[in-house]
Amino acid sequence: MDPPQQLEQLLGGLHDWRDVQGVIKTVFQALCDVAHAQSHAVRELERRTAEMQEELMESLHRKADVSELRDARAQAEEEADSALEGQRRSSAEVQALRAGLGELHAAMEKQRAEVQQWRSGFEVGLAQVVADSSSEVRRLAERVDALQGGLEEKANSSQLKEIVREAWSKEEGHLGRLQKLCDSKDPLKD
Numbered sequence: 001m002d003p004p005q006q007l008e009q010l011l012g013g014l015h016d017w018r019d020v021q022g023v024i025k026t027v028f029q030a031l032c033d034v035a036h037a038q039s040h041a042v043r044e045l046e047r048r049t050a051e052m053q054e055e056l057m058e059s060l061h062r063k064a065d066v067s068e069l070r071d072a073r074a075q076a077e078e079e080a081d082s083a084l085e086g087q088r089r090s091s092a093e094v095q096a097l098r099a100g101l102g103e104l105h106a107a108m109e110k111q112r113a114e115v116q117q118w119r120s121g122f123e124v125g126l127a128q129v130v131a132d133s134s135s136e137v138r139r140l141a142e143r144v145d146a147l148q149g150g151l152e153e154k155a156n157s158s159q160l161k162e163i164v165r166e167a168w169s170k171e172e173g174h175l176g177r178l179q180k181l182c183d184s185k186d187p188l189k190d
Contacts, residue, residue, distance in 0.1 A: 080140040087133045
């Protein structure tokens with residue numbers, strides 16, 4: 001007959017109280033086992049809580065500061081605006097030069113060969129300026145997109161608060177279940 005069954009039978013009055021020392025020893029042994037199991041569970045819970053807190057703090061330290069991201073974004077936007085303004089000015093200049101070229105062509109029909117050389121050189125340079133401006137605008141647009149994507153990946157303060165709240169409520173739930181388990185295993189409570 002195992003000790004818990006003996007204890008139930010003795011408490012139920014099914015047997016005489018002959019071996020009090022054995023009953024007390026069984027009760028103390030069961031109480032000791034429960035205390036050891038609870039102590040181990042509490043230590044494990046404390047260890048896991050500390051690990052989760054360390055992971056949370058580590059992830060918070062890795063996140064970029066919101067002001068850093070705002071500054072980087074503002075700088076990238078200024079650079080993009082500057083490049084766009086330069087491209088607009090270049091486009092306006094190109095339009096003005098093309099109009100002037102048309103007038104010069106009409107007025108200087110005699111010097112067509114010379115104008116043709118000048119025009120081809122000018123168009124090559126102009127194409128280079130437009131290509132350089134376009135590639136710079138594309139590069140800046142990609143940088144703005146990358147910074148925007150980085151900004152969206154970072155958690156804001158409300159998201160961080162929610163993460164902490166969820167971890168806290170999860171740990172409270174674990175502690176509540178542990179308390180219920182401890183209360184249900186406490187043989188002296190009845």
